[in-house]
Amino acid sequence: MSEQCCGSHNKKNIKEESCCSSGSSASVTNEAVAKETGCCSSSETNISEPADSCCASSEEAATPLMNQTKSCCSSDSQTNEGSAAESMNFRVYGMDCPACAKTIEKGIGSLQGIRDVQVNYGTARMQVTAESAAAFEPVQNELKKLGYTAEQMNEKRNLKTYTVEGMDCGSCAKTIENHMRLNTSVQSVNVNFSTGKMKIEHTNSSDEIIKEVSKVGFKAALDSSRSSNQPSPSVKSNENGWFIFSGVLIAMGFAGSFLGIHPLLSSFLYAFAMIISGYKPVKSAFYSIKSRSLDMNVLMSAAAIGAALIGEWLEGATVVWLFALGNLLQNKSIEQTRNSIRNLMDLAPPEAWIKNGADLVKKPVEEISIGEVIFVKPGDKIPLDGEVVKGESSVNQAPITGESIPVDKEAGDTVFAGTINEHGTLEIRVTKLTEDTTIAKIIHLVEEAQEQKAPTEAFIDKFASIYTPVVFVIALLLMILPPLAGFGTWGDWFYKGLELLVIACPCALVISTPVAIVSAIGNAAKNGILIKGGTFLEKAGAITAIAFDKTGTLTEGKPKVSKVEVLEGTEEELLSIALTLETYSTHPIAKAIADYVKSKGIPSQEGDSYSNIVGKGVQATVEGITYYAGNLALFKDMNPSLEQVSKRVMDLQNEGKTIVLIGTDQKLMGLIAVSDTIRESTTSAMKTLTENGIRETVMLTGDNTGTAKMIASEANITRYFAELLPEDKVNAIKKLQNEGYKVAMVGDGINDAPALAASDLGIAMGGAGTDTVMETADIVLMADNLDKLPHTIKLSRKALAIIKQNIWFSIIIKVIALALIFPGWLTLWMAVLSDTGAALIVILNALRLLRVKE
Structure with a gap:
């Protein structure tokens, strides 16, 4: 550990927070730092480092975690060089184990002009220190070569977030990313299938970005936490109308074959249905190929066109229609998981009541400043975090903490945006702007968590990126090699190859983990639990x-009176004297006793000559008699008879209680036991x-x-x-x-x-x-x-179980479908069902996590 924290000068630079201040001892107060560096996390570690091994001043040690521009443990010469260096921070996607972090550090560290690279697997963050800004340019390309992607985290970036509708698989996100990167106006882009969000840095207009996304077959809209992300009803109804119409055409063509209609007319109906249902996937497939992606749209389009070429019009039309149906149902199901976060966004009202002269007027929360006083009526949601300055009420904090029982609030208490004022009117002084409220931070952290890939998800994504092209090549070989070798006809093997194309996309497998994780994290957030990632x-x-x-x-962490034992007189007399003695003391135990007596409604007596006896207790004079409150040592000095209480005091102390004795220098009135209650x-x-x-x-x-x-x-x-x-x-x-x-x-x-x-x-x-x-x-x-x-534990175990169920189900379905190809039992429409149907079942299974209750 000592080598890792403030080690020798030739070690790699480490973050300032992980070091101890020069010549002094520092306490680790940040778990993220402790976890990231491993510094001071062992009892064997000396957290007090000598001045020459740790160069950070106390001001430097307070530097925020990901915004450091120099290291704290370099030698003097290194420090001088570091003053001219530049630092940049990235979020890295695709790491599935700590070994990945080491690989990235070595790869990026070998680039010219890069001085230092620190990658943290747990937080998925990378800090790069370079000699100049130009040295950062090849970093993202080098990461891609290593098999990872990254986005820059510096706040000055013009990074915009869009919601994308229509993604039903991780390969859809990859297609959008690849297509957008071909646009010269786009500096960086990251699309997350689970959350339906695209984070992109671009120089052209938002309308142009939305148009580019639509070319690939998806709908995008600039994200706004206050606006609905749902497409307009007219757009959806039009899509559904065309989908239903194509289904009717297929049904008419199929029925016509039994009613004696000419086969050409049936084929025309099937072809027309294929054009209607297949326009979107074929269009998406074109742009996928153009951006060098191999997603389900490419495979399904190839299968449908191939079926048409060999005259299987019914098969082709059915394949496309079932694919469209599967996408429709998948999108509808996935939206339920995404809505778990969108519902959080709607918790805090967009407007607040403020006083304008003698009247109350509504004002958008974005226009309210810190220090302004807002009014919250009974039954209304609290719009901003703040402190109650007037009024009393019960506040339902379930949206934030998950607690079902309302909490009483009065002047001086803190309240949170999104919670519900149940009874009285509250006047609240605003302490946080709308973007800094607790609910806003929860939303931000949950969305970040959902964007981070879990190890299982990252592994499956890597597997899928290899599996799909391999099976695609095998399908092409299956179409060509057997008939060339004289095994069967071209038509039979071409059909088998088309079936294999449909099976080549592991949609159900890829979708098995992220939907479960998003659902579980959404459920947790709704119940007052923040899980920082898969x-x-x-x-x-x-x-x-x-x-x-x-x-x-x-x-509780707060001392409370747990026992009162009277030795002489009445309990009321004992407690009255105790209140008199402890009223002016600031000690936590004295306050606990005073609060307890006041809660009993027992008044204090008139006292004077208050005095503190250091390390032992207090004294005061009441009606000419000096009374004492303190520990056993205090009364031993005065020699009253302690025979009957000494053993009792020891017994209570062994139970974890602190004992306060009350009495005079001649007699003991009783004792009060104070303890930290469970x-x-x-x-x-x-x-x-x-x-x-x-x-x-x-x-x-x-x-x-x-x-x-x-x-x-x-x-x-x-x-x-x-x-x-x-x-x-x-x-x-x-x-x-x-x-x-x-x-x-x-x-x-x-x-x-x-x-x-x-x-x-x-x-x-x-x-x-x-x-x-x-x-x-x-x-x-x-x-x-x-x-x-x-x-938390129950939900996590349930999530793991469902992820395993989904993975095994997806694999078994693929194996069965593959096994049925060669005997000739599998048809194209069955192959489509094995893919889209399995994906839908996997999604529905994952959605059960949204409904897991305590």
């Missing part, structure tokens, strides 16, 4: 042990996790063994590690991994950074209240409790 979804599905930080995760959701969550296949639930705590044992028993934890220092938690994680477990770590997302980095999966709680947590963890539970964790 990689982490797959990891969550394979987890066998979950480790929890105790304070603030399993417990969250209400903890016990039920642990039970459900065990039911969902988690073999070990583990607590990591700095408490003594007795306390840890008691809390573990109360919380249904199967195992615990006690008396841990922060760095010891990493060793506990590694111990579990060495025992063969796939370990997830659940913490608050910041303080537990080393343990989160060492685990196989980092899960953070309370994302709705902390932007840092939302940005850094692999999975974020938006609510500040564990209620959603079992659903």
Whole structure:
């Protein structure tokens, strides 16, 4: 680790955040950084580095993760050179394992003018440092040669997002990309089939881009979070009308063969139907070939035209019509997954009420500034994040956190855009602009997550890119070689070759993973869970042990009074004196006692001569008598009789409670036990996790063994590690991994950074209240409790199961179809059904993930 973090001067540069500040000790507070660099994630790592091995100042260490322009660990000469260097960041697509990152680093690093390359597999990001801007030009071409694609991430780019309708397979996205890259006005383009989005940098107009996309057979529209992405009803009805008309023509031609109609008329009807249904795929096939793509449109068009050439008009027409039907049904099904995110966009209203003189007027949220006060009426959605300045109400936060129970809000409380004000009118001071609200960040992060390929998806895409051209060549050889060798007729083998062409496109296989991942991530987002990508979804599905930080995760993290024991007098007298003593103290335990007494409605007494006794407690005079509140050591100094309470205090302390004794220098009135209480959701969550296949639930705590044992028993934890220092938690994680477990770590997302980095999966709680947590963890539970964790594991396991089902089903269908070709049992229309039908079944199976409930 020491070699990786702030190592010798001849090592490669590493990111500033991964280094410790010069001459001082630095805390790792960002899991993304810890995961990316591996820095300071082991208890064996010395996180305090000497000044000569780490050159970053504290200001440099605060530089944002992907915007650094120099390294922190280079020698002086390197630092001087680095001052003239330029840095550029890319998002890389196609990596399916950490070895890919190393391949890219070596490949790009060999280019002339490139000084340093850092590729992070987990975040799919690449940072390139070069001598000049010109050195960046060959980077993307070199990536393509290596088998990957990338998009530049610098904010100054004129990158626009379009929604694309009509894609039913990953090969469609590839066709659009290849076609757009032939346009000299396009600098970069990335099309994501799963989300139906195209991100493109271009110098020409948006209308020209939309026109270019339409040439390939798809519809594009400039993306707007406030506008519907659906095509106009008239366009859809026209398409459906022509589709139905072509089906009627085929039915008429088929019926005519039984009614004695001349065969030429039937063939004419079939040909007319082929032209109507086949115009779009043939047009798309033309541009696919032009852009050197081999997608389903090419294969299906070749099969249909080939059928017509050998006089199989009914077969050809049926093939094209079934292909159109399959696309129609697939598009309709896939839109359901894409709508899971579009529905999130509609949560926050587009307008807000503000005061204009004596009247309330509506104003677009885009025009509202930070600090303005908005009014939210009962039953309305809150349009922007803010702080309540006046009013009380219950707010339904389910759209953000997934919590079903409304949360009471009053002046000083934070509220989120998209949540629902249920009762009273609220006046809210805006704290975030519309593009920075929590719901906007959720949408952005979810869309980013859906665009990242999971390892399984990336592998299948690579497999498909090899499988399709290989089968295409085999189909051509099948048409030519057997009849040349004298085996059968040209017509028979040509027909078999056409069947193989239809089977050559692995649509169902390619679509099996992305639709499942998009559906699962959409379901999670709707339930207050952020899964940062398919990689982490797959990891969550394979987890066998979950480790929890105790304070603030399993417990509330706030001390509360758990027991009151009276030794002399009444409980009311004891609590009244306790309130008097603790009212002016700022200690968390004092505040917990004061809040408890106030909640009982017991008043304090008149006191004076308040004094703090350092390390022991407080004192005050009430009606001429000096009272004390403090620990056992305080009262031992005054020598009151402690025989009856000393053992009791020790017993309670062994249960993890902090004891405050109340009394005078002559007698003890009683004791108050304060402890960090277990969250209400903890016990039920642990039970459900065990039911969902988690073999070990583990607590990591700095408490003594007795306390840890008691809390573990109360919380249904199967195992615990006690008396841990922060760095010891990493060793506990590694111990579990060495025992063969796939370990997830659940913490608050910041303080537990080393343990989160060492685990196989980092899960953070309370994302709705902390932007840092939302940005850094692999999975974020938006609510500040564990209620959603079992659903996360259940959903991930379900997603993995469905992905496996889809993959095996797709493969088996292809094998069966291939086996039926040679006996002559397979027809062209059956081959089409085996492809489009299988793809549709795979999609419908994946859509079940949208309906998985807690």
